[in-house]
Amino acid sequence: MIEATDYRSAMSLLTGAVNVVTTTGVSGRHGFTASAVCSITDTPPTLLVCMNKSARSHTHFIANKILTVNVLGVHHQPISSAFSSPINSEERFQYGDWTELKTGAPVLADALVSFDCKIEQIQEVGTHTIFICPIVAIGQSEYAQGLVYFNRAYHHVGLATVA
Secondary structure (H helix, E strand, C coil): CCCHHHHHHHHCCCCEECEEEEECCCCCCEEEEECCEEEEEECCEEEEEEEECCCCCHHHHHHHCEEEEEECEHHHHHHHHHHCCCCCHHHHCCCCCEEECCCCCEEECCCCEEEEEECCEEEEECCEEEEEEEEEEEEECCCCEEEEEECCEEEEEECCCCC
């Protein structure tokens, strides 16, 4: 059997986009930093989002049944840090300029791209919950440098300037 520490060390070498995933609704406004986000299909456009069941905001995402995946640019590293810190949910939203698209979930105004979704299916696997999320709206900015996480550190990818 593979040890969890060995698995985490190996996974640290899998580069991932840095995202802030947000929700709002009957259970309030919440968010967390995530790299476990991926496309499932383009017909219909659908994302997969993974969240640790022990996260403070886990039950809120399930109750609200919506989320937005905000893909972060290099200038968002402080926002990523805030949304992965122990500060409370409302303090997290003091970082960045927030708006909304179709569902009402918080959208980071200058995110590289924001995928506004409904949570259609929920599957529990080990320590995590997998949300299957059809996309209902997309917002996109003109920033060209993305923020990624690799080998337990932030890195920049993409063009340094916008053409």
